[in-house]
Amino acid sequence: xxxxxxxxxxxVLVGGAVVxxxxxxxxxxxxxxxxxxxxxxxxxxxxxxxxALSQVVVGTAIVPLMVMLTIRxxxxxx
Amino acid sequence: MxxxxxxxVLGVGVAGVGxxxxxxxxxxxxxGSSYHPYRDAAVPAAVAHGTANVVGSVTFDQRGIDTLGExxxxxxxxxxxxxxxxxxxxxxxxxxxxxxxxxxxxxLFGYLLLPLxxxxxxxxVAHGHVTPGGGxxxxxxxxxxxxxxxxAGRYRSLEQLxxxxxxxSGEAAGVAAFAALGFAGMAAAGSFLANFLPKGTFGQLFSAxxxxxFNVAVGLAVGSxxxxxxxxxxxxxFTVSQDEGRHGESTAS
Numbered sequence: 482x483x484x485x486x487x488x489x490x491x492x493v494l495v496g497g498a499v500v501x502x503x504x505x506x507x508x509x510x511x512x513x514x515x516x517x518x519x520x521x522x523x524x525x526x527x528x529x530x531x532x533a534l535s536q537v538v539v540g541t542a543i544v545p546l547m548v549m550l551t552i553r554x555x556x557x558x559x
Numbered sequence: 560m561x562x563x564x565x566x567x568v569l570g571v572g573v574a575g576v577g578x579x580x581x582x583x584x585x586x587x588x589x590x591g592s593s594y595h596p597y598r599d600a601a602v603p604a605a606v607a608h609g610t611a612n613v614v615g616s617v618t619f620d621q622r623g624i625d626t627l628g629e630x631x632x633x634x635x636x637x638x639x640x641x642x643x644x645x646x647x648x649x650x651x652x653x654x655x656x657x658x659x660x661x662x663x664x665x666x667l668f669g670y671l672l673l674p675l676x677x678x679x680x681x682x683x684v685a686h687g688h689v690t691p692g693g694g695x696x697x698x699x700x701x702x703x704x705x706x707x708x709x710x711a712g713r714y715r716s717l718e719q720l721x722x723x724x725x726x727x728s729g730e731a732a733g734v735a736a737f738a739a740l741g742f743a744g745m746a747a748a749g750s751f752l753a754n755f756l757p758k759g760t761f762g763q764l765f766s767a768x769x770x771x772x773f774n775v776a777v778g779l780a781v782g783s784x785x786x787x788x789x790x791x792x793x794x795x796x797f798t799v800s801q802d803e804g805r806h807g808e809s810t811a812s
Contacts, residue, residue, distance in 0.1 A: 550793065
């Protein structure tokens with residue numbers, strides 16, 4: 482279990498770095514969504530299913546969707 | 560404020576926060592150890608009130624007042640988004656221009672997952688006091704589920720399936736129901752948000768007193784609020800455009 486948690490923590494670390502260093506905002510929304518999934522995995526391994534459920538819906542669906550819609554709106558007005 | 564002074568202020572702040580964090584981490588129980596004072600207090604309290612999902616008991620029974628605050632924050636956020644994203648004076652609302660139909664496989668996935676996601680969302684709300692989940696998780700899932708209609712079809716089909724005024728009142732009703740349950744606890748058991756209903760059998764659908772009712776209230780508020788909030792974003796993208804003539808005027812003036 483400790484090994485799994487260590488792997489998940491490393492993945493979250495790498496995922497966070499990928500999100501930060503993704504230059505293009507549109508791509509960033511997608512990497513943010515994947516990062517949300519990694520966080521969900523970590524929460525499941527840490528026996529926090531309630532938090533994992535919130536994370537999977539908010540972090541991988543709602544927030545990236547809002548970011549994508551906002552980008553589309555801003556680009557459309559130019 | 561000059562640049563060197565700013566750096567000084569920042570340095571003091573960072574050093575202070577760093578010091579406090581190091582001190583706090585040094586005194587924390589070791590990761591994965593069996594020393595959990597909060598667990599030892601919360602689990603018996605949850606079991607005493609017949610609530611199998613201890614997290615649900617903490618959220619709605621033991622620390623209900625905190626959740627009421629979170630409800631208020633969510634309500635405020637949805638309200639703020641609605642106000643900020645309303646069509647401005649120099650914008651006009653048009654009907655949606657024809658968007659491309661999605662791939663056949665996307666449509667299939669969307670329509671297959673729509674009933675499934677709705678069902679899982681309802682299940683998570685209804686069993687929030689027995690299994691992981693609850694009003695917030697289930698509500699957000701229900702709000703997301705509705706938007707699969709957009710993924711699978713067109714924006715117009717989403718618009719037709721989404722009676723906005725209903726969800727506007729749904730959100731308000733959910734928040735009001737939460738507060739009303741709190742006052743009902745005050746009237747019946749003498750303290751705000753008290754769990755005044757019969758606690759039932761541990762682990763059964765009808766158990767945990769007021770917790771399932773709070774889950775339903777929060778599910779209604781969060782589900783409707785999520786749909787309203789996402790709806791404002793969709794409206795801005797698909798139906799609101801800047802009025803060209805008046806926009807020119809406003810930039811000229």
